[in-house]
Amino acid sequence: MSLESRELSELKSKIGRDPTSTELQIVAAEWSEHCSYKSSKKHLKMLPMTGPLVINEKGYDSGVLDVGGGYVVTAHIESHNHPSAVEPYGGAATGVGGVVRDILSAGTRPIAIFDGLRFGNIEKDKQARWLFKNAVTGVADYGNCLGIPTIGGEVEFDECYQNYALVDVACVGFGKKENLIKNHAKKGDVVVLLGGSTGRDGIGGSQFASDSLESEDRSAVQIPDPFIEKLIIDAILEARNEKLIHALKDLGGGGLSCAISETADALDIGIEMDVDKVHTRESDMRPDEIMVSESQERMLIITNKTKLKKLQDICKKFRIGCSVIGSVKFDNKVHVKKGKKTFANLSADIVANATLLDLPSKKPEYLKTITQEKKFKPITDYSKTMMKFLASPNIASKIWVYSQYDHEVGIRTVIKPGGDASVLRLDNGKYLSVKIDGNPKQCYINPREGAIGCFEEACRNVVCTGAKPIGMLDHLQFGSPKDPEIFWTFLESLKGLTDFAKDFKIPCIGGKVSLYNETPAGPIKPTPLIGILGLIDKKPLVHQKITKGDYLVMIGNTKDELGGSEYFEYIHKFIGGTCPTVDFSESKKNMKSVLEIIKQELPKSVHDCSKGGLAVAVSELCMIDQIGCKVSLDTVPGAKLPVDRILFSESHSRYLVTIEKKNIKKLENILKKNKVSFKTVGIFGGEKIQFSNGAKSIIDLRVDKAQKTWLNSLRDLVLHG
Amino acid sequence: MKVGVVVFPGSNCDRDMYHVLTDVFNLDAQYFWHEKSLPKNIDAVILPGGFSYGDRLRAGVIAAHSPIIKDVQKLADKGIPILGVCNGFQILVESGLLPGVLLKNESLNFMCEWTDLIVENNQTPFTNQFKLNEKIPIPIANGEGRYYVDDDVLKQLKKKNQIVFRYSKIVNGSSNRIAGVCNESGNVVGMMPHPERAVESEINPIDSKPSSKIFESLLVKMGVNN
Numbered sequence: 047m048s049l050e051s052r053e054l055s056e057l058k059s060k061i062g063r064d065p066t067s068t069e070l071q072i073v074a075a076e077w078s079e080h081c082s083y084k085s086s087k088k089h090l091k092m093l094p095m096t097g098p099l100v101i102n103e104k105g106y107d108s109g110v111l112d113v114g115g116g117y118v119v120t121a122h123i124e125s126h127n128h129p130s131a132v133e134p135y136g137g138a139a140t141g142v143g144g145v146v147r148d149i150l151s152a153g154t155r156p157i158a159i160f161d162g163l164r165f166g167n168i169e170k171d172k173q174a175r176w177l178f179k180n181a182v183t184g185v186a187d188y189g190n191c192l193g194i195p196t197i198g199g200e201v202e203f204d205e206c207y208q209n210y211a212l213v214d215v216a217c218v219g220f221g222k223k224e225n226l227i228k229n230h231a232k233k234g235d236v237v238v239l240l241g242g243s244t245g246r247d248g249i250g251g252s253q254f255a256s257d258s259l260e261s262e263d264r265s266a267v268q269i270p271d272p273f274i275e276k277l278i279i280d281a282i283l284e285a286r287n288e289k290l291i292h293a294l295k296d297l298g299g300g301g302l303s304c305a306i307s308e309t310a311d312a313l314d315i316g317i318e319m320d321v322d323k324v325h326t327r328e329s330d331m332r333p334d335e336i337m338v339s340e341s342q343e344r345m346l347i348i349t350n351k352t353k354l355k356k357l358q359d360i361c362k363k364f365r366i367g368c369s370v371i372g373s374v375k376f377d378n379k380v381h382v383k384k385g386k387k388t389f390a391n392l393s394a395d396i397v398a399n400a401t402l403l404d405l406p407s408k409k410p411e412y413l414k415t416i417t418q419e420k421k422f423k424p425i426t427d428y429s430k431t432m433m434k435f436l437a438s439p440n441i442a443s444k445i446w447v448y449s450q451y452d453h454e455v456g457i458r459t460v461i462k463p464g465g466d467a468s469v470l471r472l473d474n475g476k477y478l479s480v481k482i483d484g485n486p487k488q489c490y491i492n493p494r495e496g497a498i499g500c501f502e503e504a505c506r507n508v509v510c511t512g513a514k515p516i517g518m519l520d521h522l523q524f525g526s527p528k529d530p531e532i533f534w535t536f537l538e539s540l541k542g543l544t545d546f547a548k549d550f551k552i553p554c555i556g557g558k559v560s561l562y563n564e565t566p567a568g569p570i571k572p573t574p575l576i577g578i579l580g581l582i583d584k585k586p587l588v589h590q591k592i593t594k595g596d597y598l599v600m601i602g603n604t605k606d607e608l609g610g611s612e613y614f615e616y617i618h619k620f621i622g623g624t625c626p627t628v629d630f631s632e633s634k635k636n637m638k639s640v641l642e643i644i645k646q647e648l649p650k651s652v653h654d655c656s657k658g659g660l661a662v663a664v665s666e667l668c669m670i671d672q673i674g675c676k677v678s679l680d681t682v683p684g685a686k687l688p689v690d691r692i693l694f695s696e697s698h699s700r701y702l703v704t705i706e707k708k709n710i711k712k713l714e715n716i717l718k719k720n721k722v723s724f725k726t727v728g729i730f731g732g733e734k735i736q737f738s739n740g741a742k743s744i745i746d747l748r749v750d751k752a753q754k755t756w757l758n759s760l761r762d763l764v765l766h767g
Numbered sequence: 768m769k770v771g772v773v774v775f776p777g778s779n780c781d782r783d784m785y786h787v788l789t790d791v792f793n794l795d796a797q798y799f800w801h802e803k804s805l806p807k808n809i810d811a812v813i814l815p816g817g818f819s820y821g822d823r824l825r826a827g828v829i830a831a832h833s834p835i836i837k838d839v840q841k842l843a844d845k846g847i848p849i850l851g852v853c854n855g856f857q858i859l860v861e862s863g864l865l866p867g868v869l870l871k872n873e874s875l876n877f878m879c880e881w882t883d884l885i886v887e888n889n890q891t892p893f894t895n896q897f898k899l900n901e902k903i904p905i906p907i908a909n910g911e912g913r914y915y916v917d918d919d920v921l922k923q924l925k926k927k928n929q930i931v932f933r934y935s936k937i938v939n940g941s942s943n944r945i946a947g948v949c950n951e952s953g954n955v956v957g958m959m960p961h962p963e964r965a966v967e968s969e970i971n972p973i974d975s976k977p978s979s980k981i982f983e984s985l986l987v988k989m990g991v992n993n
Contacts, residue, residue, distance in 0.1 A: 186877050190908075191818040193779020273821025276777055363800070364776060450877045452908040454964045455816075457783045462972070471969060588972075 048074045053401075060396050068382060068389040071334035073397055075300035076307055079561055082400035085527040086559040089537060092544045097553035099516055105229035105312035107148035107296055108219065109555025111517050113581060115474030118226060120219035122148040123482075123519040123577055124298075125560045129267040130184075130213040134177045138163075138184030138213045139270035140342050145217040146192065147296035147345060150279055153227035153286045154219030157456055158470055159189045160482050161199040161215050162521075162575050163447075166208035168439055168763060174203065177211045179764050184270070185215070186450040191272035192279065196451035197459055197468040197480075203439045204486055206571040212563070214521055216482055216577045220472060225286055229293040231313050231348045237372040238354070239302070240281070240361060241344040242274045245327030248301070248340030274343040277364040282345060290357045293348035303337045303397070305346045306372075307380050310394035313348075318381040319372030321389070333389040337382060348374060405527050407534035416491050416622045417609065423618075425690060428737070428745045431617060432661060436752055437759040438616050441658045443669075446761035460586055464670075466510040466654050467578075469586045477582035479513035485657075486571035488610035488696070489539060492625035496610065497539035497574045501546045502628045502698050503656050504578035509637050510652040510701065512587040512644040513580025518547060520557040520576055525569025527561045535572045536561075543574065549630050552578075590650040592671040592704050598728035599713065602636050602700035603684035604660065606691050612658050613694030626697050632723075633699040639720045640701050646716070648709045655700040661693040661745065663702050664728065665735050669753040674732035679739045683723045689739050704730070768989055770794050771812045773839070773855075775801045775830040780816035780853065780963065787963040788813075792982045794991070801830065805838040810989050811848040811892070812839055814855025816908075816961060826869060826911040827857030836862050848892035848988060849955045850981075853909055856947070856957030865948055865957045866924065867916040873940030877910040881973065883935040884946055884960060888928050891953045892988040896980040902935065903980075904973035905960040907946075912959040914941040914948070927951055932958055 048070065049057065057065055057073055065073065079085060096102070101110040101118065108122035126141030142159060149156045163181055166174035178201075189196045194217070248268035285291055293313060297305045302324070310317045321336045331339075349357055354370065361368035375381070380397055382390040425431050435441055448463040460477060461469035467481035483504040489496030505515045520543055525532040547554055563570045608614050609623030643649055655663040660682065668675050679692045687695070705713055710726070717724045735752060737745040770788055774781045781798065788796040799805055805812065819830035830836075836858075843849050843864055851859035859865045872878055884903040886894055897903075916924065921943055924930050932947035947958030965971050965978035 183876075190877055190910075191777070191779075191821055193817055271821070273777055273818065273823070276779065276818070276821070449880050452877070452879045454879060454906050454908055454961065454970075455779060455783070457786065457964055457967070457970055460970055 049077065053077060056401060061392060066390060068334040068337060069392055071338050072303040072390055075303045075338045076397050077400035078300070081300045081304050083559055084400045085403050085405055085561060088402050088404060089540055092540065093554040094547050095554050097551065100553050100555060103226065103228060105293065105295065105309065107151050109517060109519065110152060110226065111555060111579065112223065113472060113474060113476060116223050117472060117474045118154065118221055118223050119478060119579065120149050120152045120154045121216065121517065121519055121577065121579055122556050123214060123216040123521045124558055125212065125214045125521060125523060127212050127523065127560055127563055130181055130211040133267040134180035134211060135184040136267050136270055138181040139188040140268040141213050141215045142185055142188040143270060143272065143275050143342050144296070144298050145215045146194065146275065149217045149219035150282055151294050151296050152219065153225050153294065154221035155283060156194045156217050156279065157220045157458060158218045158480065159194050159196040159215060160480060160577065161185050161196060162482050162484055163199065163201045164207050164212035164573065165203055166210065167205050168203050171208060173209060175764060175767070181211060181213055182447050182450060188270055188272045190452045192276050193455050195453045195455050195459055197453045198463050199482060200484065201444050201447055202484070204571065206486065208565065208567055210565045210570065212523060212573060214575050216519060218478065218480060227286065227291055227294050229313060231293050231315050231374045232350065233374055233376050235292060235348050235350050235374040236354055236370050237317055237319060237374065238347040238349060238357065239324055239344060239369045239371045240347055241278045241366055242271060242341060243325050243327040243367060244336055244339050245341045246331065246335060246339060249335060249338055268340050268342045271343055274366065277366050278343055278345060281360050281364045281366060284360050285357055288356060290349055290353040291347055292350065295346040297344040297346060299340065301338050301340045307394050307397035309346060310378065310380055311398035314378065316375035316377040316379040316381065316394065317372055318375050318383065320383045320385065322384055323369050323371040325367040325369045333382060333384050405533050406530045407537050408530040409534050410531035417624055419623045420620060429747055432745050432747060433752065433755060435617065435658065435662065436665060436756045439760060439763060440612055440616065441662055442760040443757045444760065445757055446764065461511055461588060465589060466507040467580065469511050477586045479508040479511045479580035479582060479586065480577065481507035482575055482577040483507065484573055484575040485610065486573040487615055488625045489574060490571035491609045491622065493535040493538040493572050494542035495625045495627045497542040498546045498628050499626055499698055500574055500576045501543055502633055503654065504576045505637065506654045506701065508578050508580030509640050510654050511582065512585065512641065513582045514641060515552050515578050515580045517555040517579040518552050518576060520554055520574060521560065523560045523563055523570065523573040523575065525562065525564045532569055539572055539574045550634065587644045587649065587652060592650060592667060592673050592730050594731040595707060596650060596730040597705050597707060597710055597726050598664065598675060598677065598730065599703040599705060599724055600683060600700065600727045601640065601703060601717065601722055601724045603697065603723050604682050604687065604692055604695050604700065605684055605697045606687055607695050607697045608691060611694055611696045628698045635720055635722055636699045636701065639717055639722045643713055643716055646712065648713050649703045649705050651704045653702040655702055656696055659694040659696055661737065665752060667702065667704065668735045668749050669756050672749055672753060673730050674734040674736065674749055675728050675730045676736045677728035679737055679744065681725045681727045683725045689744055693737065768795055768810050768991055770796045771799045771805055771809050772796055773799050773801060773812060773814050773835055775819035775833060777819045777821055778815055778817035780961065784813055784815040784963045787966055787982065791966055792986065799835060801833040801835045803835065805835060805842060809842065809847065811985060812842060814851040814858055816853030816855060819854055819858065827854055827861040830858045831861035840864065843950070843955050846952060846954050848985060850893055851957040852961055852963065853959055856959055857911065859955065859957045864955050865950055866920055867914055867948060869911050870913040870915050871911050872913050878939060879906065879908040881906050882938050882960065884932040885935050887933055888931045888949065890928065891931055891949050891956050893956045893981050893984050894931060895984040895987055901977065903977040905962060905965045905978055907938065907960045909959055913939045914945045916942050924948060931956055
C-alpha cells in the first residue's frame with residue numbers, strides 16, 4: 047500500500063526531486079483517502095456549515111456549537127470499520143478512543159458517547175455474531191473505563207455487511223466557551239507528544255482503511271488502552287485550566303505524519319522534529335515507522351518553554367509520557383530528523399493537501415427496476431407474524447447492548463437509552479438531546495430519499511423529547527468511489543442531505559467519509575449515518591407511564607411506502623419497492639406542532655414511528671409500560687391502504703402521542719390550527735396489543751408474552767445462537 | 768466539617784460524588800489525590816467509583832496499595848465514617864478493610880441497570896435514617912460486582928450484623944444477594960450500587976428520596992442540620 051504512480055510523479059514535480067523513503071511513507075499516509083478525503087472533499091463543500099450557533103476555529107477536529115450562558119457543545123463522529131471487521135474488540139474500542147480525543151482537542155470534556163453498529167445476518171452467520179458480541183464489549187470496556195456514558199446508538203443487521211462490520215462512534219463534549227483552545231503557535235514554541243508510547247501497532251492503518259478489505263491485516267489494527275486515555279483526559283483538562291496549551295491535536299489516522307503536517311498547515315507554521323525524542327514502545331523503530339504508527343492514546347501539544355515545566359509536572363502527576371519532540375519554525379516545512387540527520391523535509395502545504403479528485407459517476411443499473419414490487423404470499427395470521435417480527439434482530443430490544451454500557455456516569459443522563467433520543471442536562475440549565483440514525487435498506491433503494499429519511503428520522507427523535515435540532519453530523523459510508531455507480535449513490539445521498547439541511551436550516555457541524563467499504567462479496571449498501579443534536583431550553587419531555595384510558599393520537603400520514611422496510615425484507619425476504627419520501631413542508635409542520643404541544647405540556651409521551659412501522663411503534667409503547675392498547679387501523683391518517691401497508695409502512699414525519707383524556711381537546715385545537723394531519727387511533731388499557739380494521743381483529747397479542755420475546759431475543763441469539 | 772473524596776488514577780465518579788456532597792447536601796468536600804495524605808481531623812472519607820488503574824490485575828487491587836490507604840486505615844480504626852462506592856468498595860475489600868471479594872458478574876458482562884436494595888442494617892453512619900427493610904431504587908454499573916464470601920464468613924457477617932444492603936432479587940449472583948457490607952464496628956461501609964447517581968430527581972426515574980437518606984444519615988452522624 048503506497049502512492050499510486052500518478053501521485054508519485056505529482057509529488058516529485060511538486061518537490062523537484064525524488065522523495066526519501068520516510069517522505070514517501072509520510073505522504074502516502076496523509077494522501078490516503080482516510081486522511082485526505084481526496085475523492086469526496088470537492089463535493090462535501092455543498093453542505094451548509096455555518097449558522098448562528100456554529101463556532102468555527104482553525105484546526106478543530108470537532109464541530110462547536112454555542113449553547114448559551116457562556117457554554118459550548120462539541121461533537122464529532124468517526125468510524126472504525128476496517129479494523130473492527132478483522133479485530134472487533136480492538137477496532138471498536140480504539141474507535142471510541144479516537145473520537146473522544148477529537149472532542150478533547152477543542153478543550154472540551156467528553157460527556158457522552160453514541161455507537162452505531164452494523165453486522166451481517168446474525169441469525170445465520172456465526173462470524174457476524176462473533177463480530178457483534180466483541181464490538182459491543184470493545185465499546186463497553188473502553189467507554190466505561192473512561193467514565194464517559196454511552197447513552198445512545200443503534201444496531202442493525204443486514205446481509206450486505208456479511209464478513210464485515212460498520213462501527214461508528216460519535217462523541218459529544220461540553221465546556222466553557224472561554225476554555226476553548228484557540229489553536230495558535232509562535233516561533234520558538236515547543237512541540238510536545240503526550241500520552242502512550244509509540245509502537246508498531248497500527249502501522250499503515252489509514253491506508254489499510256482506504257483499501258478494500260482483502261487481507262486481514264491484524265497488525266494494522268491499533269491496541270486499545272482506556273486507562274491511559276483516561277489519564278490523558280484528566281491531564282489535558284488540568285493543563286487547559288492552567289492555560290498551558292497553545293495548540294492541541296489528536297493523533298489518529300496517519301499518526302505523527304498527519305498530526306504534524308495538518309497542524310503546521312492549519313497554523314501556517316513549520317515544525318522541526320526529532321524521531322529520537324519520541325517515547326517508543328520498541329527500541330529499534332525506523333523513522334518512517336515512528337512517523338506513521340497509529341499507536342493510540344497520544345496527543346500533540348504546542349506550548350512555550352515557560353509553560354512546559356508546568357505541563358511536565360502535570361504529566362508526572364498522572365505518570366504519562368511527555369516528550370518534547372520538536373519546535374515551531376517559520377518556514378512552513380515539516381522537517382523530520384533523527385539526531386542531526388534529516389529524513390524528511392517537505393512543505394506542510396504539499397503533505398496536508400492531496401490533489402482532489404473529480405471522479406465520474408453513473409446511475410446504477412439496479413435502480414431501474416428496484417421500485418417494482420412482486421406479489422407476496424398473503425399473511426394469514428398477523429399475530430404470529432408480529433411475534434416473529436418482535437423477535438427479529440433489527441426490531442428486538444437492544445437492552446442486551448446498552449445495559450453493558452455505563453449510561454449513568456457523569457450524572458447528566460435525564461433520558462436514558464432505549465427510547466427515542468437520549469437527553470443530557472447541561473450546566474447552563476438547558477438540555478441536549480442527541481440521536482444517530484442510519485437506514486441502508488432505504489438508502490440502497492433510493493440513495494437520495496433514504497439519506498433524507500435518516501436525517502428526518504434523527505430530527506424526529508430529538509423532537510420527541512421537546513428539542514429543536516441545532517446541528518447535524520454526517521458519516522457517509524460507501525463502497526469504492528472508483529466505481530462510478532457507487533460514486534453516484536454517494537453524490538445522491540450528499541445532495542439529499544444538503545437540500546434537507548439548507549431547507550431546515552440545520553448546519554452540518556462535522557462529519558466523516560468512509561469509502562472502500564467492500565468485502566469479497568461486494569460493496570456495502572450506501573450507509574450514511576446522521577447524528578442530530580437538539581437543544582431544549584426549559585424542560586425535556588420525559589416519558590410518563592401510560593395508564594388505562596390514555597389516548598393514542600397519530601400525527602402524520604401513512605403512505606404506501608414499504609420499500610426497504612423491515613416488513614418487506616425480514617418477513618417477505620424482498621429487497622425493493624417504493625422508498626419513503628419526506629415531504630419537507632409536512633415534515634416541518636409536524637415537527638413544529640409536536641414541539642408546541644410538548645411546550646404546552648400536553649402529552650405524556652411522544653414516540654417516533656419508524657422501523658417496523660405503526661405496528662412496532664405501538665407495541666413498543668405497550669411493552670415498555672406493560673399495558674394493552676386497542677388500535678383501529680381504519681382511523682389511521684392517510685389514504686386507504688391494505689392492512690399490512692398501514693401496519694408496516696415506514697413513512698416519515700409520523701409521531702405517536704400518548705395523552706390523557708382531559709388534554710385531548712387542547713391538543714386537537716393546536717393540531718387543527720397548524721393544519722396537521724392527525725387522528726385519535728387508539729386507547730390504552732387491558733393486557734393485550736390489539737389492532738383491528740373495522741370490526742375485524744387483525745392482531746391480538748398478550749403484552750407480557752410480546753414483551754418477554756422482545757426483551758430477550760437478541761441476548762438469546764448472541765449467547766445461544 | 769469536611770468530607771474527603773479520594774481520587775485514584777482512573778477514578779471516574781469522583782466529580783459526581785463531589786457534586787452531590789457540595790451542591791446537593793451543602794457539605795464541605797475536598798478531593799485528595801491518592802499520593803497525598805489525609806488530614807487527621809477529617810470527618811468522613813469517600814472512595815468513589817471508577818476504574819482505578821484500569822481494573823488491571825483485578826478491580827481495586829492496585830489502588831489498595833496506594834499511599835493514602837494507610838491513612839484511610841488509621842481513620843477507620845478511629846471510627847471515622849468511610850464509604851466505598853463501586854470501585855471504592857472493591858478497593859476497601861482488596862485493602863482488607865472490609866471482608867469478602869468481588870468477582871465477575873454471573874453474566875460475565877458489565878451491567879448497568881436500576882435495581883432495588885433492601886436495607887439490612889440501619890446502625891451505620893450511612894444508613895441511620897432508614898427503617899429496616901426499606902427499599903432503595905438505585906443504579907448499578909459494574910463488571911466485577913458479584914460479592915462473594917464462603918458459608919462460614921457469611922454466618923459471621925450475619926451474626927455481627929455486617930450485611931448493610933441486599934438486592935431485592937438476584938442481580939449478579941452475589942452471595943446471599945449482598946450489595947453492601949460494613950466492618951465489625953460499622954463505620955466502614957462498602958456498596959456496589961451508586962447512591963450519587965440516585966439522589967437527584969431529575970436523573971432518577973423512580974424515587975430519589977431513599978438514596979438521599981444515605982447522605983442524610985452521614986449529616987446526622989456528623990451532627991449537621993441540613
